[in-house]
Amino acid sequence: MNRYMYILFLLSVPLLASEHSGETDIVARTFNFVIFVAILYYLVAEPIKKFLSDRKNGIEEQFNRNRIELEKSKAERDRAEENLKFAKRKAGMIVADARKEAQLIKEKLEESLKHDIEVLEQQNRDKMEIEESKMVKAVVDEVIRDIVSKSDIGLDADTLTKTLIKKVS
Numbered sequence: 001m002n003r004y005m006y007i008l009f010l011l012s013v014p015l016l017a018s019e020h021s022g023e024t025d026i027v028a029r030t031f032n033f034v035i036f037v038a039i040l041y042y043l044v045a046e047p048i049k050k051f052l053s054d055r056k057n058g059i060e061e062q063f064n065r066n067r068i069e070l071e072k073s074k075a076e077r078d079r080a081e082e083n084l085k086f087a088k089r090k091a092g093m094i095v096a097d098a099r100k101e102a103q104l105i106k107e108k109l110e111e112s113l114k115h116d117i118e119v120l121e122q123q124n125r126d127k128m129e130i131e132e133s134k135m136v137k138a139v140v141d142e143v144i145r146d147i148v149s150k151s152d153i154g155l156d157a158d159t160l161t162k163t164l165i166k167k168v169s
Contacts, residue, residue: 004038136165137161137165140161140165141161144161
């Protein structure tokens, strides 16, 4: 860079040494502008290059971070979809098991109710037999008392009742 500055300086010396003959100074001004741009480039080029390089690196890093996050998100989405499929299969199995259990419970309840109904019917028949037996005894007892009270057989009512009950049974 210093070499360019030295060359520009050497080229500007003859321009500055020339006499002014009423011509326009466009050449000198252009040359001064070129020198100004060269100096400006010398002073500003490195910081601008560094700034642009840093900015480029920052954008690349952000892009890479976003790409990594996108990949992570895709992986999480895939895992979530797998979990959802597993949950649906498990829910289906649970529903099927619940239906089987409900059917088994229903069958057990029906069987239990049938058994309870049979027991109640048997108890009812037994009670009916007992009540029928009590009614027969009461009727026989009443008939015998009527007969004994109307006639003189010489038997007491209890003995006659027991004998008739044995015969009827």
